[in-house]
Amino acid sequence: MKRFIFAFTAAFIFIFLWGWFYNGVLLKDVFSEVQSLFRPREEMMGLFHWIVIGQAGLALAFVMIYASGFAGGGIAAGVRLGIMLEILAVGARCAIYATQPFPAKFLVLISVGASSR
């Protein structure tokens, strides 16, 4: 349980920092190209807690999946799980692209960032 909490905390901090750096700093200009599909910045800040809760939920589910079937495999198994879950998420992004007017470049860049994560 102690290791689970430690792994969850580490995963959450990394997902949060990487999300902020990649989406908030590196992709800032790309996001501004499709600003009409997003909330205004002030409104987004007012809902910031949902970003934190969402990332915590994501980290928790990831660690739970790892603990339930991958734990014996060490770092390599964690990386393999991350890759498989990310490809699953790329599938979901294809569905998002099919239904929302995002440019393909935007979703490709988002997927690149998430794969690195």
Added chain:
Amino acid sequence: MDWKKFFIAFVAAFGFLFLFGFIWYGMLMHGAHQEVPTLLRSKPDFPWLIFGHIVMAFFLTLLCAKFVPAGGAGGCAKLGILVALIYAGADLITFAVQPLTTKILCGWIVGDLVQFAIAGAIIGAIYKSSSPVAR
């Protein structure tokens, strides 16, 4: 890995994911989606929608086949729920950054949970029924 069973489970998962998605997101949530018309394409781009569902079904099947040691519908449904919780986390983040309504957010989360739990159960029932534990 039993590739024949894997393929049957993958096709069944794809069929279910696509059909459920069409009924839940495309029909039952149609009204809720109409509240944010600027966020959605007037008509879905079906080749990408189908391709996305194929990718999701394939990797969900792969996850279930390789990493549910106990096997069976129950174990894979549990894995499906955990995968859905990852999507639910992403839905919450999307809600914070895109002007979605809470009705859409709740609909997406419930849809993810039901969709992946049942898809996992279908995969588990087909793939694990008599095959040995695959690691």
